Amino acid sequence: MKNILSILALLTIMSSCSDFLEEENKSNVTAEDFYVTAEGFExxxxxxxxQLREIYGGEPYIFCAGTDMYAEGRNAEPPGLSQYTQLNAASEGIADLYNSCYKAIQTANMAIHYGELTEQTSTLSQRIAEVKYLRANAYFLLVQTYGGVSLVEDYISSPELSFDRNSAEEIYAFIITELEAALQNVGTGAYDGRVTRRAVEHLLAKVHLTRGxxxxxxxxxxxKAATYADNxxxxxALTIPFGELWAPGNEMNEEVIFSVQYDQASISADPTELGNMQPSFFGPYQGGSESAGDAPYRTYTLCPTQYAIDLFDEGDARWEGTFMTKVYERYYDFFEVEDHSSLTVTEFYAPKWASTPEDLAAYEAEYPVAEIHPYGDYVPSVSRNFDYETIPVRKFDDPKSLFGDGRVSSRDIILSRLADTYLIAAEAYLQSGDPATGLMRxxxxxxxxGVADATLADFDIDYILDERGRELLGEYHRWFDLKRTGTLVERASEHHYLIEESNFVGANGELKILRPIPLEALDLNQNNDFPQNPAYQ
Known part of the structure; x- marks a missing residue:
C-alpha cells in the first residue's frame, strides 16, 4: 500500500523521533542500529x-465540548467545537486530534517496521501486539471524529506529498483486523500500564458497538460487541466504592482496564508541559493564582450543565463521588485532612432533593460562613462570571499539581474501566435484541x-446515555457516545444553552456530525481530489 501522510504530521513525527533519540541514544548510534537491539526496540x-499523552493530555474539547453535559461558564470554549456555528476546516482545535493521532500512527508504524528487523526476544510478539492496539485506538478516534481518513500502514522515512482518503468502512475493517491480531499476543495478567487482553477486548467491544x-x-x-464486553x-463485579475509584493515587485499582500513565517523576522536568490538563476542566475558577496550593486551577469552560446535574438522585454515591459539594477554606484539605469535622465550609452546593427554603435555611445554619448555592443556580450561563459559581467536579483533582493553566497533573487519565465495559455490554445487548441481559449489565x-434497579420499561438508549452520564461524567467519552447513537443534534440542542438545532446545519443542508478534515492537512496534500466532509464543502 502506498505510504500516505500529511507533511505536517510527518515532520512533527520526525522531530519527535529525533528528540527521543537524543534522550535515549546519546552515543549517536543511528536508528537503524539502535532499534534493532532489544534495548532500542523496547x-x-x-x-x-x-504518544497517548499527546492525544489525551491537552485540552479535552474535542472529546467533551458541544454536548449535552458540558458548557462554558465564563471563559470561552473553541466556538466551532462547542457551538457548531463557526465549525469549519480552520476552526480552533480541529487539527489537534488529527495531528496527534497520525503522529501516534507513524510512531506505531516505525515500531512495527523495526519489529521485523530487531533481535528476537521473549517479549517481541507481545510488544508488537501492544503497538497494534495503540495504532488501532488512534484510527478509532480518527474515524469516529472525521469519518474516512488516510490509511497508513507502513513506516514513512521521507515526506509524502500526496495521499488518498479511505472510506470509513475500510478504516473500521482495519481496526478490527488489528485488534484481532493483537488479541493473540498481548499479556493476560493484571493491568500494569501495558495493553492486556482485557483492554483489547474492551476496545473491540466499543468498535463493534460503534460500527453497528x-x-x-x-x-x-x-x-460481537456484547461478547467482547462480557469477555x-x-x-x-464492581466492588470498589465509587469515591474510592477516584481517590488520588488509586488510579491503578483493579477496575482500571487501560489508562494514560503519569507520575510525578515523569513530569518533574517540565510539569506544565509534561503533565495533563484533565483536572483543569469541569468546574469554575476558584480564586486565581493567589490560591496556589489551596485550590486547583479551573478553566470555567466545560462546566456541568443542568441536565448533567439533574441526572443524580438522592442516595446515588456518584453525586458526592463526582462533585465537590462542600468546599473547605483550603480546597485540598478535603483530600489531605482525615477528619473534616473541624474544617470551615466556604461554599456549599445544595442538591435537587434538598432545595426548599427550609432546606436552605438549615444549610445556612450548619455552614454559617459558607456561600450557599441553591440547586439550579450553579450551572453554566452567560451570567456566571465569578469564582465558584458553578459546581466543581472533584474526581480528577490532583493535590500534588502546581496551580496553573498548563499540563500540571500527574494523575493517570483512565480510558477504559470496568463500569464502562458493563455499560457497553448493556447497550450491545439492547441493540442485539436481548434487552433483559442488557438490563442486568x-x-x-x-x-x-446504591440506587434502585432500572426496569425493562425504563431501558432504552436514552436511559443508557443517562446512566453513562452519571457514571462517566468528565471522562472522555461523551461526544463519541452521542455521535455513535445518533443523538448528538437532539441532546446537545436540548441541554446546551448555547446550541440550537440550526447550528448543526452546514453546506447544502448537511449536518455537522463529523468534524471537518483540517485545512492544514488539505493544504499540504497535493492530491486535489481528496474530499472534505459534505457539511463543510
Whole structure:
C-alpha cells in the first residue's frame, strides 16, 4: 500500500523521533542500529505509549465540548467545537486530534517496521501486539471524529506529498483486523500500564458497538460487541466504592482496564508541559493564582450543565463521588485532612432533593460562613462570571499539581474501566435484541452506586446515555457516545444553552456530525481530489 501522510504530521513525527533519540541514544548510534537491539526496540515501544499523552493530555474539547453535559461558564470554549456555528476546516482545535493521532500512527508504524528487523526476544510478539492496539485506538478516534481518513500502514522515512482518503468502512475493517491480531499476543495478567487482553477486548467491544450503528455495519456487530464486553468483564463485579475509584493515587485499582500513565517523576522536568490538563476542566475558577496550593486551577469552560446535574438522585454515591459539594477554606484539605469535622465550609452546593427554603435555611445554619448555592443556580450561563459559581467536579483533582493553566497533573487519565465495559455490554445487548441481559449489565453499575434497579420499561438508549452520564461524567467519552447513537443534534440542542438545532446545519443542508478534515492537512496534500466532509464543502 502506498505510504500516505500529511507533511505536517510527518515532520512533527520526525522531530519527535529525533528528540527521543537524543534522550535515549546519546552515543549517536543511528536508528537503524539502535532499534534493532532489544534495548532500542523496547524504548521505541515505550515511545508509542508516550504518544497517548499527546492525544489525551491537552485540552479535552474535542472529546467533551458541544454536548449535552458540558458548557462554558465564563471563559470561552473553541466556538466551532462547542457551538457548531463557526465549525469549519480552520476552526480552533480541529487539527489537534488529527495531528496527534497520525503522529501516534507513524510512531506505531516505525515500531512495527523495526519489529521485523530487531533481535528476537521473549517479549517481541507481545510488544508488537501492544503497538497494534495503540495504532488501532488512534484510527478509532480518527474515524469516529472525521469519518474516512488516510490509511497508513507502513513506516514513512521521507515526506509524502500526496495521499488518498479511505472510506470509513475500510478504516473500521482495519481496526478490527488489528485488534484481532493483537488479541493473540498481548499479556493476560493484571493491568500494569501495558495493553492486556482485557483492554483489547474492551476496545473491540466499543468498535463493534460503534460500527453497528453505521450503514455498512456487519449483521453481527452488536452481538460481537456484547461478547467482547462480557469477555473483558470476565465475571468481575464492581466492588470498589465509587469515591474510592477516584481517590488520588488509586488510579491503578483493579477496575482500571487501560489508562494514560503519569507520575510525578515523569513530569518533574517540565510539569506544565509534561503533565495533563484533565483536572483543569469541569468546574469554575476558584480564586486565581493567589490560591496556589489551596485550590486547583479551573478553566470555567466545560462546566456541568443542568441536565448533567439533574441526572443524580438522592442516595446515588456518584453525586458526592463526582462533585465537590462542600468546599473547605483550603480546597485540598478535603483530600489531605482525615477528619473534616473541624474544617470551615466556604461554599456549599445544595442538591435537587434538598432545595426548599427550609432546606436552605438549615444549610445556612450548619455552614454559617459558607456561600450557599441553591440547586439550579450553579450551572453554566452567560451570567456566571465569578469564582465558584458553578459546581466543581472533584474526581480528577490532583493535590500534588502546581496551580496553573498548563499540563500540571500527574494523575493517570483512565480510558477504559470496568463500569464502562458493563455499560457497553448493556447497550450491545439492547441493540442485539436481548434487552433483559442488557438490563442486568446496567443494573450492576446502578447497584454499586446504591440506587434502585432500572426496569425493562425504563431501558432504552436514552436511559443508557443517562446512566453513562452519571457514571462517566468528565471522562472522555461523551461526544463519541452521542455521535455513535445518533443523538448528538437532539441532546446537545436540548441541554446546551448555547446550541440550537440550526447550528448543526452546514453546506447544502448537511449536518455537522463529523468534524471537518483540517485545512492544514488539505493544504499540504497535493492530491486535489481528496474530499472534505459534505457539511463543510
Amino acid at each position: 524504548s521505541l515501544v515505550n515511545a508509542n505509549y508516550a 450503528y453505521e450503514a455498512f455495519a456487519a449483521s453481527d456487530d452488536f452481538s 473483558a468483564i470476565a465475571g468481575q 446496567l443494573n450492576e453499575v446502578r447497584n454499586r452506586a
